[in-house]
Amino acid sequence: MNVLRRTLLGRTRAPAGVDGNLRAGDGREPGTADDTMLPKARGQWELVWSRFKRDKVALVCGIFIGLVLIACFGGEPLAAHLLGHGPNDLFPMSVDADKNLLPAGPWSHVPNIHGVATVTPEMPRTLFVLGADGTLGRDLFLRVLDGGRTSLELAFAATFLALVLGSILGLASGYYGGWADASVSRLTEFIMGFPILLFLIVFGWTVSNRLDQITLHSALAPGVLSLVVIIGVFYSFYPARLVRSQVLSLKQQEFVEAARMIGSSDIRIMRKHLFPHVSGSLIVYGTQLLALTIFLEAALAILGVGIEPGYASWGSIIATHYGTLFGDTGASAHYIDARVAHAAWLIALWPSALLFLTVLSLTLFGEGVRNAFDPQAVRT
């Protein structure tokens, strides 16, 4: 038996080595047919990982996303602790009143007026790594990290909600068909015709603002939560369509029939036999949705209906200097001083660049995951 196993292993290894020299993403998976002959079959996730590893671009993008997450969620509190001030603390002395309110530049030590009785030249100073964020004199470095946290929190929570709701809706409508399917499909088509911004404006922003304004029940609706719920519910229709169309073809296959024959319940069939098949495309869609939500938050902020003012997010930092990224059009036309306009340009550049890189990484990462899950698919 051992001899047999060794010969089998030896035989399967040789072509694997040859295949290893092929270009990544060639479309052929080395030794898939032989895998069944191996003593231990490799699981779906193991195969996906082995294919994903070969896509170096996607790997680098994944690492970058991880770094951004670490920097925003872990690095921000750490940096705030080390620097000794928070992202929302005001440092009026970091803005030069003599130069048309020019904010402090990168790596400047600004006077720390907190806990100081009188303003003297020898007063303690605190470090602004990227300078001040504008006329209010807050630490841009911390605000970019803190804003990233808000943007990413929103993106991940809304995406998670959308995927969960969407897979439930899609599984149910695809599996049961008939009346449930028809109503979900019609509703999906209908809802997808509406711009989500309208929903966000009408149901989210107005409602939560009114609640805050009138009842001051801050526990009820901090801006992010209502955005998460609305975005999550709205975008759940897209994965629902995706899951539904896949389930429609999957449920005709023998393994579902077999599972039903041995008496599996509908719930079990959906959970154990259908869901694993759609999980790949859900993950891919999830990365797209993450990117979309990050964009949406920025767009909301730019249109002036985003998260509550005062909180930082990438969108809100860009929006404060709206129009400054490519010069002095739009709201920033009031910058009389070229140097101030230039400073504003730099301030908007940081969150914009992070936004761009994060979304770029998410897109390429999603591409890599798609190819890893479905190597035969036409690469788009």
Place this chain on the structure above:
Amino acid sequence: MVRYAIRRLLAGFLLLFAMTILTFALFRLIPLPSGCLVVPCGPGTTTGDAEIAAAEHELGTDRPVVVQYGKFVWGIARHGTFGSSWIHGNIDPLIRQAIPKTLSVLVGGAIFLLLLAVPLGVISATRAQQPIDRAILAFSVIGIALHPFLVGLLLTRAFSGYVHLTPFGGYCHLISAGKPAELAPGTPPPPPGAGPCAGVLPWAHHMILPWLTFALFFLPLYTRMIRARVLETLDASHVAAARAKGASEFRVLRSHVLRPALLPIVTMVGMDLGGALMASMYIETMYGLGGFGSIMLSTIAGGGANFGFDLPLIAALFFVIAVAVIVLNLVVDLLYGWLDPRVRLV
């Protein structure tokens, strides 16, 4: 086919009712008295309860929500009017002046988009894995990652600010109505003697940047979609058969590849109305066109210190968009059945 269309229309009616009822019901949950939109109220003001009640009576919000909803539906069904909004005056002219603007953006933008996306997608697919395909792919990935708002800003800067080829914003009527063009706030007034701008050329001149922005919004996605579809179709046996018969490469592409490959694009264009409306919201704001998008934004930005939450206006907006969605979905489905004989509508 006719039965199918009737059934779809009936389902659409149901959805329409559900949507408007939901809108009215949700807004009953908001704890702010609607009178506050008309008269100042809240801490620091001297408005009495009686004045607020009078204002509410004038708006009709002191009556049960069912009556208000009935009035809204009756107004549309019997008189074909949305009635009067709470803060923005009569709704009908507001919506009537917005429709041509938004339609110009959407239709022109969609045509622009297809004019750009189809050639790019086909070039990319027929030269798959060659440098030009790689370049298009790289550009589309970067295009996906660039925020559309920033793209629009860059375009405005480049074409209006530096080259002075296009106006900064504003809308010109396609058909002269004697009305002067509306200018975006902040744009300089037109030079004296220019007169009210109307006509095909000024209209197109004002719309070209919005169209380009709209096309760039969706270009990466559509290019890649078309590329994938064309690649798939190129492998089909009927294409090999056409080539074997000696059809020219152009003929193969035009008649045998593009026709089946572009079919799903019809569905996509129809399905993307929500995304397209969102894009037009940005674009109208950015270029100061003043269409539906501006109305949507103005539903929250009126009423002085209060948030301009305006139920009749919002309900009217939802109504118009819902009708557009239902009709468009139906048209796309019927068109699809007509374009693709394999699809049977039942």
